[in-house]
Amino acid sequence: MLNRNLVLATALLLSGSTSMALAGGPNVEVMHYWTSGSEAAGLNVLKKLLEERGVTWSDSPVAGGTGMNMVQVLRARIASDTAPAAAQMHAQQVQAWASEEVLTDLTDLAKKDDWAKVIAPELVPLISHDGSYVAVPVNVHRSNWLWYNKKVFDSAGLQPPTTWDEFNEVSEKLLAKGVTPLALGGQPWQELDLFENAVLGIGGADFYRKAVIDEDEAALRSDTMVKVFDQLRKMNKYIDSNYPGRDWNLATQMVIKGEAGMQIMGDWAKGELSLANLQPNVDYGCVPAPGTKGSYVWLTDNFGFFKTKDKDKQAGQLAMASAILDKGFQEAFNIKKGSIPSRIDVSMDKFDFCGKAAFADRAEAQKSQKSLPSLAHNAAAGATKTGVFTDVVSTFFETPSVTSQQAIEQLVTGLKSAQ
Amino acid sequence: MSTTFPVQQTAKRGQWREGSGAKLWLARNASQLALAPSVAIILLAVYGFMVWTGVVSFTASKMLPTYEFVGFDQYWRLWSNPIWRIAVDNIFIFAILFIAIASIIGMALAILVDQKIRAEGFFRTIYLYPMALSFIVTGTAWKWILNPGLGIERMVRLWGWDSFRFDWLVDPRFAIYTLVIAGVWQSSGFVMALFLAALRGIDEDITKAARLDGAGSFQIYRRIIIPQLGPAFLTVFVILTQQAVKSFDLVVALTAGGPGNSTHLPATFMYMQTFGRDQMAVGAASAMMIFMTVTAVVAPYLYSDVRKQRDDT
Numbered sequence: 001m002l003n004r005n006l007v008l009a010t011a012l013l014l015s016g017s018t019s020m021a022l023a024g025g026p027n028v029e030v031m032h033y034w035t036s037g038s039e040a041a042g043l044n045v046l047k048k049l050l051e052e053r054g055v056t057w058s059d060s061p062v063a064g065g066t067g068m069n070m071v072q073v074l075r076a077r078i079a080s081d082t083a084p085a086a087a088q089m090h091a092q093q094v095q096a097w098a099s100e101e102v103l104t105d106l107t108d109l110a111k112k113d114d115w116a117k118v119i120a121p122e123l124v125p126l127i128s129h130d131g132s133y134v135a136v137p138v139n140v141h142r143s144n145w146l147w148y149n150k151k152v153f154d155s156a157g158l159q160p161p162t163t164w165d166e167f168n169e170v171s172e173k174l175l176a177k178g179v180t181p182l183a184l185g186g187q188p189w190q191e192l193d194l195f196e197n198a199v200l201g202i203g204g205a206d207f208y209r210k211a212v213i214d215e216d217e218a219a220l221r222s223d224t225m226v227k228v229f230d231q232l233r234k235m236n237k238y239i240d241s242n243y244p245g246r247d248w249n250l251a252t253q254m255v256i257k258g259e260a261g262m263q264i265m266g267d268w269a270k271g272e273l274s275l276a277n278l279q280p281n282v283d284y285g286c287v288p289a290p291g292t293k294g295s296y297v298w299l300t301d302n303f304g305f306f307k308t309k310d311k312d313k314q315a316g317q318l319a320m321a322s323a324i325l326d327k328g329f330q331e332a333f334n335i336k337k338g339s340i341p342s343r344i345d346v347s348m349d350k351f352d353f354c355g356k357a358a359f360a361d362r363a364e365a366q367k368s369q370k371s372l373p374s375l376a377h378n379a380a381a382g383a384t385k386t387g388v389f390t391d392v393v394s395t396f397f398e399t400p401s402v403t404s405q406q407a408i409e410q411l412v413t414g415l416k417s418a419q
Numbered sequence: 420m421s422t423t424f425p426v427q428q429t430a431k432r433g434q435w436r437e438g439s440g441a442k443l444w445l446a447r448n449a450s451q452l453a454l455a456p457s458v459a460i461i462l463l464a465v466y467g468f469m470v471w472t473g474v475v476s477f478t479a480s481k482m483l484p485t486y487e488f489v490g491f492d493q494y495w496r497l498w499s500n501p502i503w504r505i506a507v508d509n510i511f512i513f514a515i516l517f518i519a520i521a522s523i524i525g526m527a528l529a530i531l532v533d534q535k536i537r538a539e540g541f542f543r544t545i546y547l548y549p550m551a552l553s554f555i556v557t558g559t560a561w562k563w564i565l566n567p568g569l570g571i572e573r574m575v576r577l578w579g580w581d582s583f584r585f586d587w588l589v590d591p592r593f594a595i596y597t598l599v600i601a602g603v604w605q606s607s608g609f610v611m612a613l614f615l616a617a618l619r620g621i622d623e624d625i626t627k628a629a630r631l632d633g634a635g636s637f638q639i640y641r642r643i644i645i646p647q648l649g650p651a652f653l654t655v656f657v658i659l660t661q662q663a664v665k666s667f668d669l670v671v672a673l674t675a676g677g678p679g680n681s682t683h684l685p686a687t688f689m690y691m692q693t694f695g696r697d698q699m700a701v702g703a704a705s706a707m708m709i710f711m712t713v714t715a716v717v718a719p720y721l722y723s724d725v726r727k728q729r730d731d732t
Contacts, residue, residue, distance in 0.1 A: 072694045075483065096482050096697060186589075186678055242568035244589040244678040384481070387696040391502055391680055398679030399591050410501065417496050 027056040028316035030303075031077075032088040033070045035063045038271050042336040046320075049329055055319045060084055066189070078102060083306035085313050086320055089135065090378035091126040091300050092386075098129035104305040106133040109318055113325060118343045120362065122371045123300055126379065135302040136324045137342035139334050142358050143266040143374045144197050144289040144297040147252070147273070150282065152179055152261050160262075160287045164201050164231055167290040171238040174261045181238040183260035185246035188394040190265075192376040192386075194235065195393045197264055198228045201291025205370045208295075212375045215385065215415050221408060229404035232397055244398065255284065264289050266299070266377070270338040270354060286354040288361070296358075296365035299377035300342060388414035469710065476703035484699060493704040503705060506683040509595050510712075513684065514663035516599045517606075522655055524603060525610025526648075530640060532611065533618045543615070546608035554605065558672025561601040562588070565673075591681035594674055598666070598682060601673055606662060610655050617651035618644065657720055664713055685709045 028050065034043050040061075047057045062070035070088070077083050089097065097103050110116070110133040116124070120140060127135040148160050156177050161167040171181035184190060200208045203224045210219035219225065240260075243251075252272040254260035263269065270280070278284050288295070303324060305317040323329060330341035335351060340359050348359045365371040373379035375389060392414060396407040445452070476494070479487045497503050532542055549557065564570040565588040575583040587593035621644055629639050667686040674682040676691070683691075685705055693702030 068695050075694075079483065100483055187675070188677070188680075240568075241586065241589065242566065245562070245675055383695065383697040387691075387698075394677065395501075395679045395681075398677065399681070413499075414501075417499055 024312070025054060025056065026312050026315035026319055027058065028086055028313070028320045029058040029060055029084040030086045030088075030320070031060040031062065031070060031074060031084040033062055033064055033067045034088065035061050038336050038338075042333040045332045045336075046323060046329055049323050049326060050316075050320060053319055053323065055316045078306070083308070085308065085317050086303045086305050088138075089302050089304050091123070091302065091373065092378040092380075092382050094127055094135040094302050094304055095129065096382065097304055098134045102306055103129070103134040104307050104314075104317060106136070106305070106318075106321055109133075109321055113322060115325070118325065118345055120298075120342055120344050120371075121366065122298065122373070123342060126300075126373070127302055135304040136321045137300045137302045138324055139301055139330075139337055139339035140342050140362070141266045141268060141299050141301075141339045141377070142296055142362075143193060143299060143377060144200060144264075144292040144295060145267055145269070145354075146262055146264050146287050146289045147255055147269055148262045148285050148287070149255050149258050149260075150285050152258050153285070158261075160285055161290045162287075162293060164198065164290045168231075168234060168238075170261075171235075175238070179258070180240045180254065180260040181262060182235060183251035183254040183263040184235075184239045184243050185248050185251045186244035186398060187247070188390045189376050190248055190251075191232075191394045191397045192390050193266070194264055194397075195228070195232060195389070196297065196375045196380075197289040197292060198231050199225075199375075200295055200297065200372065201289060202228050202231060205295055205372060208372055212389075213373065213380050215381070217412055220412055220415075225408055226404045229396060229407050232393070233400075233404065236397070236400060266374075267338045267340075267354060267358060270352070274352075280353040286357065294361075294365060294368060295370040295372060296362045297372050297374045298362070299374040299379045384418045385415060388418050472703045472706050472710075475700055476707050478700050480699040480703070482697045482699065489700075493700040497701055497704045497708070500701075502680050502683055503685075503688055505680060506685045506688040507708075509682060510664065510684050512595055513598055513602070513666065514660065516596070517602045517663050518656065518659045520599065521603045521606045521610050521659055522652070524607040525655070526614050526645075528607065528611040529614035529618055532615060543612070546611050548608065549605045550609045552605065554666070554668040555672045557601050557605045558669045561597065561604070562673050565597050565600070588674070589678055591677075591679040594678055594682045598669060598673060602663070602666065602669060605669075606659065610659070613655055613658075614648065614651055617648050621647055653720065657717065660716055661713070664709060 030043075032043065034040055047059075050057050062073050064070065067088070067090070071093075074084070074087055083102065094103075115133060119127075119137060123137050123140070127133060127137055146160060152174070153160065156173060156179075158170050158173060161170045174181040184194070196208075196212065199211055203211065207219060207222075207224055210216040211225060240254075248265055248269070249272050251260070251263055252265065252269045253276075255263045256273065256276045256278060267286075270286075273280070273284055280286060287293075303320065305321065308314060308317075325343060327341075327343065327346050330343050330346050331350060334341050334346075335355070338355075340348075340351070340355055340362065344363070348356050351359070362371060375381060375386060378386060380386070381389070388411065392407055392410045395410075396402045396404075474486075475484050477488050477490065478485055479489045479492075528546055532539055532546075536542065565585075567573065567584075567586040567589060572583060572585045575585070588597050625643060626639055629643055634642075665686060666684055667690065670676060670682055670684055670687045676683045676687055685708065689702045689705045689709070692698040692705065
């Protein structure tokens with residue numbers, strides 16, 4: 001009796017502490033950077049689901065919100081031929097890894113589970129490569145949101161702006177009231193977020209496609225683009241002087257405390273707002289960013305699976321890919337994360353007001369061809385070109401002496417050398 | 420017995436020589452053998468990968484290394500990147516100011532501590548403590564101290580000086596100097612320790628003789644003591660130079676390259692291109708530029724060192 005317990009305990013210890021190669025049966029090692037409370041809780045749902053289906057989960061988190069640390073570790077693992085079974089990646093990163101021919105083909109599973117019908121159609125081109133599926137989308141975030149503090153707006157008698165001109169008027173009034181109009185963190189990606197919203201809000205969906213996705217020189221050099229940069233320059237005076245380097249969640253805190261009126265940020269901001277016990281549509285409002293009503297700017301987190309010859313690992317990979325699209329997981333995870341499901345057929349009953357609005361807006365945007373990939377979050381362009389936009393926009397925004405024309409010139413030459 | 424004994428002995432000795440040649444060889448080369456693994460590792464892991472980085476900088480590598488050669492294209496792209504040029508300007512501003520100010524403050528502290536003051540150990544420890552911190556901690560602490568809404572500016576304003584401004588951290592024109600401030604704070608104590616050791620090594624009889632001849636303290640330091648600190652200066656210079664060139668964590672923690680990309684240094688640029696922008700070859704090209712700059716600074720020092728050793732023997 002005692003002996004058997006001892007053996008059992010040793011076996012448990014071994015399976016817990018040593019590599020998965022020792023444990024028999026399907027297994028999957030998952031590399032990700034979802035280490036914050038709500039994200040980890042969301043991922044835990046997937047882990048439990050897989051364990052119910054007999055798959056052993058081995059967690060390989062690499063902390064660091066932008067995922068750059070994880071990419072570094074992942075590259076080293078791939079170069080040394082010890083790739084994890086699965087890794088988290090943005091839409092364009094899926095394409096980059098797929099062109100290195102390291103991702104497992106998921107087409108058979110996709111046919112069996114009928115992915116073509118259930119996954120949001122705008123995601124499909126980015127999770128497939130040369131006609132086969134190579135990744136599974138977990139969630140869809142929206143980046144063209146404007147969050148505003150309702151109390152501040154009500155006491156000033158203001159309505160949320162629907163165009164950039166209105167945005168400027170509202171901001172002037174908030175300034176007069178002594179409230180910082182726009183909460184912003186001066187990190188390059190947050191400034192790029194503002195830029196992409198200005199491109200879409202001022203130029204419209206077709207201009208967004210030409211300028212940001214096709215990087216068409218005529219569009220980049222157009223008067224519309226000058227207006228976009230002029231708008232960014234105006235926004236210099238609608239933010240507080242203390243913004244450089246601030247994290248996005250600290251900017252959200254400014255809206256929560258009423259120090260700032262608005263923030264333009266993706267729907268992960270909801271996590272901060274609900275942590276502060278604020279209710280959507282009561283304490284804060286969510287509306288599309290100025291001029292972007294009817295459009296849905298999306299970004300996704302996906303899991304890609306690295307090729308392996310180990311049968312148990314292959315089984316684990318397929319089980320995980322299938323579980324990610326499980327309706328129950330899609331619902332539970334996305335409620336926690338603040339995003340909406342990558343499937344278009346999940347019930348939205350349990351989601352909050354802004355989640356439901358996002359889901360409805362996506363359906364509408366899909367019909368009118370206004371569902372667009374986000375530039376700031378690696379969905380519209382590859383890392384090199386996104387980098388050019390990031391550098392130019394961030395330098396422009398934080399250096400008042402740079403003119404809109406100079407910024408456009410830098411953008412065009414930079415994008416040319418990034419070919 | 421007495422006649423056979425020497426014969427036996429020589430036979431034995433011969434046997435020992437023949438049978439255990441390997442042992443003898445081992446004994447003679449033990450030190451080389453002990454060093455061999457580390458030499459091999461360094462050859463591969465340091466010099467091998469230096470060469471490899473050089474090779475990659477001539478390829479079209481993006482996300483993972485490939486061996487499709489493109490000549491000097493990546494160097495051309497590197498030098499046409501405006502942020503690389505900012506980074507190059509910055510490293511010169513940063514290195515010159517950092518080395519100069521840290522040396523001067525370190526030397527001044529050393530001279531002050533050298534005045535046979537009370538509780539010398541206490542002061543030495545205080546000045547050395549910053550060195551025990553990593554640059555990440557230094558950078559984060561100074562990020563808060565220099566932030567206009569949290570640190571010095573806010574404090575002085577709360578004291579009543581409402582128009583006080585100290586917003587270098589958020590001003591692209593001055594942000595690079597905040598790196599100098601934090602770097603100097605971190606390294607001055609260490610420089611002090613180096614100079615203090617050198618000061619203690621100076622023969623006291625000379626200073627006593629100078630004092631008898633009527634020289635003041637200032638003159639003694641200026642004409643007798645400081646000129647003798649030459650080797651210490653060289654050590655300080657080489658250590659601070661390599662610290663300046665590889666400054667990476669300080670930038671990451673303090674400014675993250677901002678505001679407006681004004682504080683990038685070559686090391687942060689290299690990291691960003693290689694891992695954030697899928698431009699491994701451009702990253703490698705920038706690494707080669709850094710390597711050549713360091714070589715240009717350190718090679719004369721190594722050369723003179725090697726020559727001195729040769730002259731000594």
